[in-house]
Amino acid sequence: MSLINKIPDKPRDHCGVFAVYGVKSAPIAIYNGLFALQHRGQESAGMVVCDGKDMRYCKGMGLVSDVFDGDFADHLPGDIGIGHVRYSTTGSSSPVNVQPFLATCRDGMWATAHNGNLVNASELRDNYQKKGAIFQTSTDSEILLHQLADPSFFSKRDRIRQALAELRGSFAIVIARKDCIYAARDPWGIKPLSIGKLGDGYVVSSETCAMLQVGATFLRDVVPGELIKISASGIKSMRFAGVPNGRYGQCVFEHIYFARPDSFLFGQSVYKVRTDIGRRLATEHPVEADVVVPIPDSGVLAAMGYAQASGISFELGFIRNHYVGRTFIMPTQDSRTSSVDLKLAIVPEVVKDKRVVMVDDSIIRGTTIKKRVEIMRACGAKEVHVRIACPPTRHPCYFGIDFPDPSELVASGCSVEQVRDLIGADSVGYLSIKGLCSVLDQPQHFCMGCFDGKYVCETHNATNRQTLGKSCGGNVIDRYKRKK
Numbered sequence: 001m002s003l004i005n006k007i008p009d010k011p012r013d014h015c016g017v018f019a020v021y022g023v024k025s026a027p028i029a030i031y032n033g034l035f036a037l038q039h040r041g042q043e044s045a046g047m048v049v050c051d052g053k054d055m056r057y058c059k060g061m062g063l064v065s066d067v068f069d070g071d072f073a074d075h076l077p078g079d080i081g082i083g084h085v086r087y088s089t090t091g092s093s094s095p096v097n098v099q100p101f102l103a104t105c106r107d108g109m110w111a112t113a114h115n116g117n118l119v120n121a122s123e124l125r126d127n128y129q130k131k132g133a134i135f136q137t138s139t140d141s142e143i144l145l146h147q148l149a150d151p152s153f154f155s156k157r158d159r160i161r162q163a164l165a166e167l168r169g170s171f172a173i174v175i176a177r178k179d180c181i182y183a184a185r186d187p188w189g190i191k192p193l194s195i196g197k198l199g200d201g202y203v204v205s206s207e208t209c210a211m212l213q214v215g216a217t218f219l220r221d222v223v224p225g226e227l228i229k230i231s232a233s234g235i236k237s238m239r240f241a242g243v244p245n246g247r248y249g250q251c252v253f254e255h256i257y258f259a260r261p262d263s264f265l266f267g268q269s270v271y272k273v274r275t276d277i278g279r280r281l282a283t284e285h286p287v288e289a290d291v292v293v294p295i296p297d298s299g300v301l302a303a304m305g306y307a308q309a310s311g312i313s314f315e316l317g318f319i320r321n322h323y324v325g326r327t328f329i330m331p332t333q334d335s336r337t338s339s340v341d342l343k344l345a346i347v348p349e350v351v352k353d354k355r356v357v358m359v360d361d362s363i364i365r366g367t368t369i370k371k372r373v374e375i376m377r378a379c380g381a382k383e384v385h386v387r388i389a390c391p392p393t394r395h396p397c398y399f400g401i402d403f404p405d406p407s408e409l410v411a412s413g414c415s416v417e418q419v420r421d422l423i424g425a426d427s428v429g430y431l432s433i434k435g436l437c438s439v440l441d442q443p444q445h446f447c448m449g450c451f452d453g454k455y456v457c458e459t460h461n462a463t464n465r466q467t468l469g470k471s472c473g474g475n476v477i478d479r480y481k482r483k484k
């Protein structure tokens with residue numbers, strides 16, 4: 001499957017990771033975990049399972065339910081494993097880039113899965129290539145495997161810590177070995193990663209919603225700069241880096257848009273943060289109106305908060321069609337636009353002759369929201385007031401969130417008034433940075449780079465969408481399917 005026009009009109013995260021140790025039916029638990037993390041990436045999915053001796057894998061392009069068919073679990077015995085769902089921002093959308101990655105080093109097999117974006121990936125990759133290393137993929141994630149196989153690291157006792165300390169940027173990483181798993185989070189904690197308990201075993205997940213799905217209980221987050229090892233001896237915690245300048249840089253967009261509302265993220269409930277954002281938005285941008293209408297699904301909780309705080313009634317003016325394919329894989333702008341039309345259907349009775357407050361999580365290019373405003377007017381809305389649950393998105397993200405080029409970010413070159421004019425609304429109100437900080441427990445520990453242009457680490461020559469060299473292409477043939 002080749003993907004054209006991948007950059008969506010909404011930001012996308014690019015991966016989710018899940019790992020288990022000491023869990024019977026590991027492949028089923030990983031399947032359920034990945035299924036719950038599907039919103040973090042829909043291009044490909046994969047898992048590696050280990051029975052204490054051998055590692056076996058199954059991976060491919062498509063949704064979790066497509067990649068893992070009926071009897072897949074019978075072919076993946078074991079109680080240790082890691083899984084991954086992917087949306088590509090670094091590296092092309094090719095079968096060869098599907099994670100987890102597996103490699104055999106001098107001391108046996110390693111399997112790795114990564115969520116994030118390494119801003120020094122080109123530099124590290126160049127160094128290895130100069131020394132003759134052969135890369136199989138065009139992703140930044142493969143670098144870790146080369147580090148683990150690096151003879152100069154190999155002699156060191158703590159070679160995983162040594163390798164992680166060289167990485168710059170965002171990463172939540174899980175690693176499987178034949179008798180243990182590892183999990184690590186970048187020193188800024190940009191990407192989320194949590195540990196849970198399941199029976200006598202453990203799970204590690206990008207989001208806590210996946211833990212609940214498999215019946216695990218949340219223990220704690222992996223601390224930024226921490227490497228944990230989970231083995232027969234339990235959890236061992238190690239540090240590979242201190243917190244730079246004493247300040248984390250947790251991605252605030254996780255709370256605004258990416259994470260599932262039933263997740264507990266960076267110490268706060270996503271559900272509560274989103275409804276609090278809506279309440280704050282109502283205080284910052286009040287308006288006389290008859291009805292508050294969310295853009296589903298991402299605007300629902302902020303709209304609820306807005307309605308609660310303003311006393312204006314909340315109505316579902318748009319109904320999502322869950323059976324429409326993903327708009328961002330449509331091959332042309334025309335087909336993508338028509339798919340957007342199919343995805344949300346308006347309920348004319350809700351908006352006819354009404355003054356409407358329309359709430360969405362963010363505006364990226366502005367093309368989709370413009371259509372929504374037009375549809376509202378065509379259905380008889382008297383006024384359309386747009387309220388956005390985050391500050392204007394003016395800058396790119398270098399840490400793995402798929403924003404388009406800054407020139408395509410509508411807020412980057414326009415004032416709020418110009419955005420209003422462009423999308424044809426009666427008024428537009430964005431949440432302020434101060435307002436956003438007011439709903440976060442420890443706002444100083446969040447990255448807001450896409451709003452204020454201040455990033456937690458040096459971004460070197462990284463671009464927001466980088467492809468590192470060429471992948472080998474070809475098809476990944478998963479081991480058990482080849483036997484069939």
Ligand code: SF4
Nearest residue numbers: 251252397447449450
């Ligand atoms: S720049 Fe924006 S999207 Fe990227 S990590 Fe920071 S807050 Fe998240």
